[in-house]
Amino acid sequence: MVHMDKVELYGFKSFGFKNTTLKLSPGLVSISGPNGSGKSSILDAIVFALGEKSPRILRVPSLKFVVNDQEGSRKSTKVARASVHLDNADRKIPVNSDKVVVTRMINNEGESAYYLNKQKTTRSHIRDILDAAKASPNVFNHVQQGYIQRISELSPDERQKTIEDMVGLSYFDEKKRAAESELERADRGLEVALAKMNEVKNNILDMEEERNQVIRSNILNQELKYYSTIQSLRRLQSLQSKIDSATQRYDTLSDDIDKTSLTQSEVQEEINSLVEKRKTFLDNDNTYGKDKAHIANEVNVAVQNVQDLTVELKTTKSDLEINKRHLRETRQNILEIVSTRRDLRQKMHATHETMNLMYRQNTTITDTLNGVDEKRANVLSWQSEAASKKARSEGVLKLYRATLNTHERHLYHIDTSIKDDIDRAQSDYMRLDQLEQVISDMVSTRDRLKLWIDKNDSRIKHTHDRLEELDKVRHSLKKNISDIDTLTILSDQVTSRYDSKLRLARRVMHEDYSVGRLRVDAPELGVLGLAYELLSWDTTHERAIMAVGADWLKALVVEDVDTMLSVASIIRQMKLPRVRILPISALPNTQSTLDYALSGYIRCEDRFTPLKNFLFGHVTLCSSLQAARRVAQGRGHAVTLNGEYVGLGDSVILDGGSVVANLSKMISVSSDIEGLQRYIKQLKRLSEVYSHRLADTEKKIHRYNSKLSQMRQAKAAEDQNLENLESHISNTHKVIDDISCRLQKYNSDMPGKKTQSERLQALVYRVRELIATEEDQIPTDTTQKIAVKLELLNRQKTEFESLKADADTKLSNIKAEWQSLQSRSRTLISGGISLSRRQITLIQEGERLEESLEPLQEKLSKKQGTVELLREKEQNIIKMSSDFTKHIRECDDALEPLRAQHGNLTNDIAGLRRKQDSLKRDISDYRARHLRITDTLPPHTRDIPVDVDPEPFMDKIRAELEGMPPLNANAPASYARVSSGYRSMSERKNELEMDRNGIVAFIEGVEKDKRQTYLDAFDVVDTEIRSIFDKMSGGSAWLELEDEDDIFGSGIRYMVQFPDKQKRVSTSLSGGEKTLAAIVFVLALQRLKPSPFYLFDEADAHLDATNAERLANILSERAQDSQFIMVSLKEFVVKKADLIYGVYPKKGISQVVSYRDSRTSAVSP
Structure with missing residues (x-):
């Protein structure tokens, strides 16, 4: 422990x-x-x-x-x-x-x-x-005065902070802060990933449209390829007919060649007969010629053998001379090695003798040194005994020596400090000059860097302004496209709704349709309005009025008959269905004489009263159907409020609540709807134009963004460089200031240090005098003897140790030299063996060359004799071959005309064959073209019709292809890549979410560990408090958390209960009780960190x-x-x-x- x-x-x-x-x-x-x-x-x-x-x-x-x-x-x-x-x-x-x-x-x-x-x-x-x-x-293992009182006054929060500091909960807080920082970075990464996903999601729709255009282009290309196949098949038919014609002509030429070849064969037989005779003579001549050639060949071979033997003889003599020269050199090298090794053996012998001598000397020195050490140990033992007796008498000198040590130490420190200050000052002056030069260079670099940054800022601003302009254009285009899309969608909905109603009106409601078409130009045509628009009534009488005049309420009302005729002609021109027209001037202007006439219940302007009387003046309004029938039986017309109309002959018309269909206004706007549809088409074309402009603008924005990003990255890098440079310049200025301050401090402190050094030197001299005076009063006989003897023994030990060190060094050097000589000896032996082997090889080679010289000379003499004999035999054969030449010339004269005829026939055959070859080449060319076209055709073309001319279809497809907008060939791949990238981004987002969840789990784990560590420490302290307080007072004491749900946000209550007293908080105890509780708390805390x-x-x-x-x-x-x-x-x-x-x-x-x-x-x- x-x-x-x-x-x-x-x-x-x-x-x-x-x-x-x-x-x-x-x-x-x-x-x-x-x-x-x-x-x-x-x-x-x-x-x-x-x-x-x-x-x-x-x-x-x-x-x-x-x-x-x-x-x-x-x-x-x-x-x-x-x-x-x-x-x-x-x-x-x-x-x-x-x-x-x-x-x-x-x-x-x-x-x-x-x-x-x-x-x-x-x-x-x-x-x-x-x-x-x-x-x-x-503070817990060194309990000072008053600390117990401070502990006794701790608040619950301070008491909790004390335990936290003891167990080091700050470590968990640091880990949590680091993890929260990682969580923040993970959240930022997740936000970026989501933003990128949204951006890519918006671009996928545009890419999908580009991909569809590319797919349409591919389909058109496939159709074009299909029609190209038909065109190729038609060409194949043409080529096949040419091949058949050329083959027929080729067969005709073959027959002509056969006839000419037969004639040529007959001439060839006559030529062959003459050739046989000539061959007989020629064979005899050839026999002698062969003998002559054989002899000439043997002469050439013999001459070549003589030349080869001469060259070989010269080569052997040259190799023999080289062998002798190498042998002399090898023998000289062997002699040198033998001499060197002899000298080396002498050196090795001398070195070995010296090494043995050094071993003996080293042993002698070691024995002597051991004897000196033994004597010195005895003297030291004697000195220890004397020192123990003298120790008490040296007490007086202890203070002086301590003082002397202090002064000498201070003097050493002062002198060292003065020397260090001088060295540091010199170093600082040199470094100051270097730093000033560095500052100058860095300022120059900074100015150049600022100039570059200013220029780059202007470029960035220009690019940013251009981007803002393009962004405004893009925003405007997107807004226009969005407005057009919204407008077209709403317009399509409106036109669709009106189209359905108009179709219904055209098919069923002919009169309503006609009225609606005429209402557009009603004021110009002189139409006053529709009947139901000029009249009004109460809802009580509406069913009765509808039962009587439902057919006439939609009639057009005009002023006079001329206007009616004008409107009728227009109706015929417009080819409209049936229309009712009522001219006001043609209607009788008489009042109804009936009681309770229905016209009396209708309101209108005075000028439209004839219209009211004409339509409803002849009908009586009755209260019931029976009353209406009675009126009708009196040859009148009657109607009830329930819409029951009774006419002549008791015919009854019932109205179940019909109303006037007001479709005329809707029909009247049909022309506007058609114009709207035209405008919709124009807007869609305009939207396409805007879309192309938007795509171009997006490309420009992307290009400018990329350029701006690169410039900003460069600017960020240079800003960082500038910041680093500014920081470096600032730090260098600080270093210069620090060096200047140090130099000023050196200069200001130096006089005082020198004065202090002189004063300490005087004090050291004075204290040494006092020590000398005191030492003179102490008997020194024994001490001096011991000192003299010890000094002598120490000197001897030092001398022998020095001798031993020298001997060890010499012995080590001699060993190294011995090893070096051994290594050189082994090298020389190896070299000598190698040279000896080479000497033997050279001797054997020389003997072999000398043995081969004499056979070569003998062989050369024999070959020269053979050449002379062969030349004599060759001359004899030349004389015998001259008689056969005359017979051979006669045969040649007879063969000449036959060969001319044979040549003419051969020329004829060659001409025919050339024509045949030309046709063959044409056929081959046709077949090659046929094969090339066949190779380009796709499989399964048998069912493709070839009687159709494909050119019109191909022109139409080419026109459509040319009319297509510029295609992005990479659109499908880009779409697939972007879609894949979107999936990758989604996966990356999931990974980021998993990382974030992992960090959250880690933070929760840290919080859990922190909580557990704190609770474990709390339990230890609480257990110790209970145990110690029970031992000290016999009462009870414990710790309580103020809020167990928030242990770190609340404090710790220290509860105490002395025997026969109520439990209280420690801060409310009396002075002595509070001190006791505080001591117990301190002792308990010591268990946390023993x-x-x-x-x-x-x-x-x-x-x-x-x-x-x-x-x-x-x-x-x-x-x-x-x-x-x-x-x-x-x-x-x-x-x-x-x-x-x-x-x-x-x-x-x-x-x-x-x-x-x-x-x-x-x-x-």
Whole structure:
């Protein structure tokens, strides 16, 4: 277990400038003493040595005040040092040593230096290795005065924050923040994916239209190919007829060639007879000619053999000379290798002798050095015995030497600082010049970069303005297309609705249709209106009126008969169905004499009264059907209010509620509907034009967007470069300013440092004089003898060690040289063997060449004799062959006319064959063309009709193809690619959603782990509080969450219930009870983060005797697992302590005394 073995103090607070050592032990250590004696300063020294840098925790205004200030006149000794010796037997601290000594020194300027096992180090390194063993001081293992009171006043939120900090919940918050950042990026990616999907979805419809155009083009091309096939079949028929005609002529020429060939055969037989005679003579001549040729060939072969043997003989002699030269060179190289190896063996022998000598010398030196070490160990033992006797007498010199060490260390630091300042100043001046040059270059680069960015901004602005213009055009085109589409859709709906009604009117309601057509030009035609429009009535009489005049209510009303005739002629011209016309002037202007005449219930203008009387003046309005029948029997007309019309002969017309169909207005607008349809067609054509313009505009926008994107990317890159350059320039300016400030500080600090150095040199000289004076008073006989003997032995040891090192070095060099010589020897041996083998090979080759010279010379002589004999035989044969030449010439004269006739016949046959070949070529050409056309035809063309001329159809298809708009050949592939891309985007969107869900799940997991960690820590603290509080007071205490549903947003209540009292919140307790509850809370918190040692500074100050004793029992129990060092004035802690230190002041300086083993012995340091 890691624990503190020892604490050493020098010049720290109330401990004066003397070495104070406190030897500690595991378990409970008590420090006691009167107020102001400095007992708490021991705990401050421990945490100071372990790296504490807070003046508040060290209880000083600033760190420099930890240096003792009692000896104010001794300013040169203003330094404080604290060392903590830690037991590291279990290697919990990552240092390979059983003891770890941590030392911190601070001067009166507040400058600290750290040492780890007497090696200089840094505070961060010390804190890191202590953190590994959980031994770094913190507020829970170093409980200061007043901390218990602060704990007792914690609010629920502060209490919760304390536990969170103990278990490190900030780690979960950091992970959550990082995950939320990832979630935000995932959401942005998902938004981008959805936006891209919407954009692609809008483009798919346009691409689908382009794809359909391409498909239509492909269909037309297939039809064109079909008609091209018919055209090819027609060509095949033509070629086949040509082939048949050429074949017939070819057969005729073949017959002519056969007849001519027969005549030629007869002439050839006569030629052959003469040729046989000539051949007989020629054979005899050839026999001698062959003999002559054979002899000539043998002569040539013999001459060639002589020449080959001559060349071979020369080559063999040349190879023999080369072989002899190589053999001489090889023998010379072998002699050189033998000589070199002889010298090398001599060197190796000498080196081996030297190496053996060095081995013997090295052994002698080692034995002598061991003897010197043995003597030196004896002298050192003697010196240790003398030193132990002399140790007490050297106490007087200890302070001087410590002071001298301090002054020398300060002098060394000052001198080193002066030298470092000079070196750094020189380096800073050089770097300042370099940085100024770099600044100049960077400013020039920045200006050029800004100029480029300004130009690029203008280009971007121009492109952006152009894009805005194009976007406005696109928006306008889209709006126009949308308006046209909306208008055409609505117009189509309207025209469709009116078309159905008009068709109905034309088929059924002839009169309504005619009236509606005429209503358009009614004012010009003189039509006053329709009858039902000029008359009005109450709804009560409507059924009666409809039963009487339903057929005449739709009649046209005009002023006079001329107008009626004019309208009738127009009706005939328009070929309209039946129309009723009533001229007002032709109607009788008489009043009805009937009582209750129906005309009396109708209202109209005065001038239309004849119309009313004409239509309804002869009908009586009755109350019932029986009354109406009575009127009708009196040769009158009657009608009831229910629409029952009774005419002459008791004929009855019943009206069940019919109305006048007002379709005339609808029919009158039919011309407008037709005009609207024409306008719709024009709008659709205009929409197509707008669509083409929109497509062109989209392409331009895409091109400009791509260009703008590239320019913006370039601008972003250059902006980043400019920003980096500006940052670099700014940082360089800061570096220059820092260097200038450092140089000014060097120059301003240098005089003071030199003065301080001179003062320290004087102090060092003075202290050395004091030490010399004191040393003269100490008997030095034994010490001087030991020193002389030890110095002699050390000198001998040094000399022998130097000799041994030299001998080892020489021996190592000789070994290396020996190995090098061995390597060279092996190389020479290998080279000699290779040369010997080459020498043997050359000797054998030379012998072989010499043996082959003599046979070659003999063979050459024989070949030359053979050539001479063959030349004599050749001359004899030439003389015998001259007689056969005469007979052969006579045969040639007879053959000449026959051969001429044979040649003429051959020419005739050749001419016929040329014609035949020409026809054959034509046939072959026709068949090749036939085959080419056949190869281009698709399969299954047998059923295709060839009697149809395909040209008109092909012209029509070509015209349609030429009339098609420009096609995008990649439209189907683009449509498929975009559709596939849309599916890929959908899959990518799903992946992004899965990633987002994964991040959300991770955040939830982090929240769960954080909650669980917090609850586990809460349970540990709560369990410890219950246990400790029960031991200390016999009561109950526990923790409660203010809101269990929101554990991180609410605080923690600390509930306490003392025996025979009501439970209360800890902040409402009395002073002593509150202190007890706070101590319990601190002890419980320590379980969350156990430490190998704990420091308590009067934690029991406000406890009564009973609770103080219980606290001492608990600390004694916990001291079995950790070391507890407690400053206390209570006797209960002293009773339980394993080691007790008492602190008391003497002349303003704190003194320490320790007690062990139940105070049976006391030792004062």
